[in-house]
Amino acid sequence: MTGKALLPELWTEILVPVCAVVGIAFSLFQWYIVSGVKLTADRGASSESEDGKNGNEDYLIEEEEGVNDESVVAKCAEIQTAISEGATSFLFTEYKYVGVFMVLFAAIIFLFLGSVQGFSTKSQPCTYDKTRTCKPALATAVFSTISFVLGAVTSVLSGFLGMKIATYANARTTLEARRGVGKAFIVAFRSGAVMGFLLAANGLLVLYITINLFKIYYGDDWEGLFESITGYGLGGSSMALFGRVGGGIYTKAADVGADLVGKVERNIPEDDPRNPAVIADNVGDNVGDIAGMGSDLFGSYAESSCAALVVASISSFGINHDFTAMLFPLLISSVGILVCLITTLYATDISEIKAVKEIEPALKNQLIISTVIMTAGIALVSWIGLPSSFTIFNFGTQKVVKNWELFLCVAVGLWAGLIIGFVTEYYTSNAYSPVQDVADSCRTGAATNVIFGLALGYKSVIIPIFAIAVSIFVSFSFAAMYGVAVAALGMLSTIATGLAIDAYGPISDNAGGIAEMAGMSHRIRERTDALDAAGNTTAAIGKGFAIGSAALVSLALFGAFVSRAGVQTVDVLTPKVVIGLLVGAMLPYWFSAMTMKSVGSAALKMVEEVRRQFNTIPGLMEGTAKPDYATCVKISTDASIKEMIPPGCLVMLTPLIVGFFFGVETLSGVLAGSLVSGVQIAISASNTGGAWDNAKKYIEAGASEHARSLGPKGSEPHKAAVIGDTIGDPLKDTSGPSLNILIKLMAVESLVFAPFFATHGGFLFRIFS
Numbered sequence: 001m002t003g004k005a006l007l008p009e010l011w012t013e014i015l016v017p018v019c020a021v022v023g024i025a026f027s028l029f030q031w032y033i034v035s036g037v038k039l040t041a042d043r044g045a046s047s048e049s050e051d052g053k054n055g056n057e058d059y060l061i062e063e064e065e066g067v068n069d070e071s072v073v074a075k076c077a078e079i080q081t082a083i084s085e086g087a088t089s090f091l092f093t094e095y096k097y098v099g100v101f102m103v104l105f106a107a108i109i110f111l112f113l114g115s116v117q118g119f120s121t122k123s124q125p126c127t128y129d130k131t132r133t134c135k136p137a138l139a140t141a142v143f144s145t146i147s148f149v150l151g152a153v154t155s156v157l158s159g160f161l162g163m164k165i166a167t168y169a170n171a172r173t174t175l176e177a178r179r180g181v182g183k184a185f186i187v188a189f190r191s192g193a194v195m196g197f198l199l200a201a202n203g204l205l206v207l208y209i210t211i212n213l214f215k216i217y218y219g220d221d222w223e224g225l226f227e228s229i230t231g232y233g234l235g236g237s238s239m240a241l242f243g244r245v246g247g248g249i250y251t252k253a254a255d256v257g258a259d260l261v262g263k264v265e266r267n268i269p270e271d272d273p274r275n276p277a278v279i280a281d282n283v284g285d286n287v288g289d290i291a292g293m294g295s296d297l298f299g300s301y302a303e304s305s306c307a308a309l310v311v312a313s314i315s316s317f318g319i320n321h322d323f324t325a326m327l328f329p330l331l332i333s334s335v336g337i338l339v340c341l342i343t344t345l346y347a348t349d350i351s352e353i354k355a356v357k358e359i360e361p362a363l364k365n366q367l368i369i370s371t372v373i374m375t376a377g378i379a380l381v382s383w384i385g386l387p388s389s390f391t392i393f394n395f396g397t398q399k400v401v402k403n404w405e406l407f408l409c410v411a412v413g414l415w416a417g418l419i420i421g422f423v424t425e426y427y428t429s430n431a432y433s434p435v436q437d438v439a440d441s442c443r444t445g446a447a448t449n450v451i452f453g454l455a456l457g458y459k460s461v462i463i464p465i466f467a468i469a470v471s472i473f474v475s476f477s478f479a480a481m482y483g484v485a486v487a488a489l490g491m492l493s494t495i496a497t498g499l500a501i502d503a504y505g506p507i508s509d510n511a512g513g514i515a516e517m518a519g520m521s522h523r524i525r526e527r528t529d530a531l532d533a534a535g536n537t538t539a540a541i542g543k544g545f546a547i548g549s550a551a552l553v554s555l556a557l558f559g560a561f562v563s564r565a566g567v568q569t570v571d572v573l574t575p576k577v578v579i580g581l582l583v584g585a586m587l588p589y590w591f592s593a594m595t596m597k598s599v600g601s602a603a604l605k606m607v608e609e610v611r612r613q614f615n616t617i618p619g620l621m622e623g624t625a626k627p628d629y630a631t632c633v634k635i636s637t638d639a640s641i642k643e644m645i646p647p648g649c650l651v652m653l654t655p656l657i658v659g660f661f662f663g664v665e666t667l668s669g670v671l672a673g674s675l676v677s678g679v680q681i682a683i684s685a686s687n688t689g690g691a692w693d694n695a696k697k698y699i700e701a702g703a704s705e706h707a708r709s710l711g712p713k714g715s716e717p718h719k720a721a722v723i724g725d726t727i728g729d730p731l732k733d734t735s736g737p738s739l740n741i742l743i744k745l746m747a748v749e750s751l752v753f754a755p756f757f758a759t760h761g762g763f764l765f766r767i768f769s
Contacts, residue, residue: 005324006384012324012331016208019334023201023496026341027194030348031165034190037172039077073175075518079279080171083510086283086633087163090250091291093637095156097645098242102152105238105652106145109231112656112756113141126223127564127755128314128393135217135224137755143214143228144752151235151302154206158298159243159291162195166290166503169194170282170510174518174528177511181527182353185362188507188531189500193344196499197337199294203301204333207232211309211327220321226306226313227564227755233306233557234752237299237745240292241651244741245595246644247292248734250636251284252599255729257606257632263722266614266621271516274620276613276627277606280636282513288733289506289539293546296741297499300549301492303748305329307556308485310564310751315398315482316391324385329486331385332410332493335377340496343370356530363501363538364425370494371418375411378490382407394480395563405478406486413487413552414494416471417545420464424544427460428690429537430698434460439695439710442717442724449695449724457688461680464544468551468679481559488552491545502542505535533697540690543737547686550740551679557747558671564754565664565761570672576765580658580669585677587654587670591647591742592681592735598643599730605635651742655749663762667750675743682739689732692724 007015117124117137126134169191177184210232211225218225258277262268271278308329312318317325324331343366353362382403391398427434434456441452471491475483492498512528562570570577609632619625659667699718702708710717750757 004322005386007324009323012327012385016327016330016334017205019337020201020205020208022341023197023204023337027197027201030190030197031194034169034172034187034194037176037187039073039080039171039175072518072520076171076174076514079514079517080167082279082629083170083282083286084164084167086279086629087167087286087291089633090283090287090637090640091160091163093641094242094246097641098156098239101242101648102149102235102239106149108656109148109752110141110145112753113144114138116755116759126221128223134221139217140224140228140755143217144231147210147214147229147231148235148752150206150210151232152239153235154202155236155239155243155295155298155302158199158202159239159295161198162294162503163286163291165191165194166286166507166510169507171514173507173511173531174514174520174524177515177524177527177531178520181356181359181530184511184527184531185353185359186348188504188511189347191507192500192503193348193496195290195294195503196340196496199298199499200301200333200337200340200496203298204330204337207302207305208330222313222318222321222326226309226318229309230306230748230752233299233303233748234745236295236302237741237748238652240295240299241738241741241745242644242648243295244292244738245647245734246640247284247288248595248730248738249598249602249643250640251281251288252729252734253602253606253639254280254284254632254636256599256603256726257610259726260603260607261610261614265611269516271513273517274623274627276610276629277632278513278517279629280606280632282510283633284636285506285509290503293502293542293737294499296546296737297492297495299741300488300546300553300744301333301495303557303744304485304488304492304549304553305333306748307553307560307751308482308489310560311393311480311482311485311556314393314563322387325387325390328381328385328406329489331381332378332486332489335381336374336493337496339374339377340370340494340500342373343494343497344500356527359530359534360429360537363504363534366497366501367418367421367494367541370497371414374414374493378410378414378493379407382410392479392482393563396568399480401479406483409475409479409483410486410490410493412471412474413490416467416487417491417548419467420544420548421541423460423463423467424540424687425537427456427687428540428694430694435691435694435698436706438691438724439698439707439717439721442695442699442710442720445716446720446723449692449720450727453688453692453695453724453728456691457684460687461683464548464683465680468548471552472555481556481563484552484559485556488549488556491549491552498542498545501538505532505539508532508535533701536690536694536697540686540732543686543732544683546737547679547682547740550682550744551675554671554675554743554747557744557751558668558675561671561747561751561754562668564751565758567664567668570665570668572669574665576663576665577669580662580666581673583658584670584673584675587650587674588678588681588739588742591650591739592685594647594650595735595738596730598639598647599734602636602639602643605639606632609635647738651745652749655746655753659750659753659757659761661762661764663765664754664757667757667761671747671750674746678739678743682736685731685736685739689728689736692721692728693732696721696725
């Protein structure tokens with residue numbers, strides 16, 4: 001009843017790795033062009049990247065300011081080295097702790113899954129088709145452990161490479177800003193693209209190689225093969241959790257500490273080199289916004305691929321061993337890399353940035369162009385990569401699906417992502433009325449600012465939730481849980497472009513900090529500020545994407561878990577499920593409380609240290625003595641490493657405890673509850689924080705008559721705006737972004753341990769029944 005895909009298996013075997021290699025080659029090419037901007041006094045080298053093809057001919061050079069000033073170049077190089085060393089040392093310290101956790105958790109996976117059949121090496125009847133024999137549970141234990149470690153290492157590598165690229169590019173962006181805002185934009189954007197393409201291509205390539213290596217052992221047992229692949233998603237997300245939480249605590253502790261003592265108490269500008277916390281603040285941008293976000297989006301990609309593959313392996317693709325159709329999720333990602341490559345070339349080589357006001361539209365155009373071209377790409381893949389008709393596993397039955405229906409599932413996810421991105425932008429950009437209303441509320445003090453900001457965050461949840469709800473309804477109606485999984489993949493299919501835009505923000509932010517510390521002219525600082533302001537909004541759009549895709553991914557994983565654990569229906573009228581729902585809905589609040597408190601206590605230590613240095617180092621305020629940057633970096637590092645462990649344990653241990661003691665039905669309730677409440681809190685926290693930040697920037701910039709009536713810096717409305725911004729910092733950069741990992745991670749962990757929970761779960765209920 002089901003045919004074969006048009007695309008031969010051999011072509012699939014070639015196409016996926018070739019697209020991944022093209023992505024890696026393109027990112028290295030972009031890196032090579034960025035490296036043409038030299039961090040030495042030899043300014044001739046700076047024009048290597050100027051071959052007339054980067055969309056910035058000579059007429060774009062507004063005025064070459066201090067181009068031959070050797071001391072400025074040397075100073076920029078020195079600051080960049082300090083930031084790079086601080087970020088590298090933090091990540092190595094973090095990875096030492098995370099490495100210990102990885103080994104312990106890998107052992108837990110092996111022991112729990114191995115014990116399902118008492119560590120037997122005998123073959124067993126398949127879970128979904130008892131007439132066939134499958135590989136032993138011990139094999140699932142071994143291969144799940146291997147894929148977990150592979151996912152974890154790839155995730156760590158994604159974050160680390162992203163950080164290295166960002167710290168390589170920040171000073172180069174500053175130097176190019178002397179030659180015009182267009183030049184600086186291209187350098188920052190190219191650097192973001194290096195990270196985006198490396199991460200997307202690496203994730204795809206490692207997953208593809210893993211599947212092919214595991215196939216050597218598993219042979220025709222695709223059910224067991226793809227069940228063990230789910231460990232890849234678990235490894236990716238568990239590392240992302242620690243990266244996001246640890247990096248988020250680091251960056252906000254340094255940021256709050258530097259601002260409170262420097263700007264408020266000592267009245268020195270932001271990023272002033274006399275401030276002892278200034279290097280830690282700039283390091284924080286790289287370890288939180290770059291390394292943390294890289295691992296986070298890699299985790300989403302890995303999990304949505306795994307969720308789709310697990311469901312496909314027990315559908316007609318897996319039963320008939322149609323390898324091309326089986327790898328449909330990987331084909332989407334492969335085409336996504338090619339589409340993003342075309343889109344990136346449009347920004348770097350075709351369109352031109354001639355003025356500050358063109359920066360934000362250029363970044364938004366990237367999202368629109370990639371979405372439009374990707375829609376055509378998905379149509380092509382659905383036509384050649386899928387049979388015209390096939391069946392999809394749907395909670396015990398097989399549902400007949402046509403290939404055009406699956407195309408609609410992916411497309412609805414892709415466009416829902418764009419809608420969520422633009423709604424987020426509307427609520428967080430100071431070009432629109434919501435943020436301007438928040439800024440206006442500062443006239444009457446901080447209290448009204450906080451009230452308006454919270455209201456904005458709650459209101460900003462409405463349209464994204466409808467977009468997610470429509471995606472779920474459409475995709476589930478057409479192709480059951482497989483439809484939901486590929487809708488999530490659709491949202492993440494343009495991940496290379498999304499990451500390029502996201503990474504661009506912190507790189508521009510760092511470039512501004514370096515310009516200030518190197519004592520460059522006010523005009524250059526204005527250019528880097530313009531780049532940074534656009535990056536702020538695009539960062540909020542990136543968070544919107546991450547949260548939206550997390551909702552779809554965790555629902556797809558939830559469906560796969562329920563099927564694998566043998567739960568027929570999740571009945572909310574049974575007490576076992578209701579208690580799970582309540583506890584699950586509470587978890588995001590508990591988690592947010594932990595991360596917010598961690599930022600507070602880490603910032604407290606930072607403030608004390610910065611005050612101590614100002615009071616005890618003679619000549620520091622006069623600029624004749626250098627501050628001790630290293631101590632501040634160490635405080636942020638130590639505090640964030642210590643504080644990231646409790647929230648991490650809360651998320652990682654909850655599914656294990658609930659599944660073992662209370663069983664799969666209660667765990668189903670916990671997953672559903674955490675998904676429903678986590679998405680709402682994550683969206684509102686991210687958007688509230690983003691709106692407060694941009695309301696403050698709106699007043700500071702004074703670009704309109706309304707903004708000037710609220711300013712200038714130091715006025716009462718401005719002080720109220722600064723308070724809102726400080727409250728919003730941990731919301732938008734620590735709690736909000738970490739929550740999407742919480743909902744995904746608990747779902748993928750439950751899926752990996754589903755065989756164990758189905759066999760040994762519900763320990764307490766068994767005792768008392």
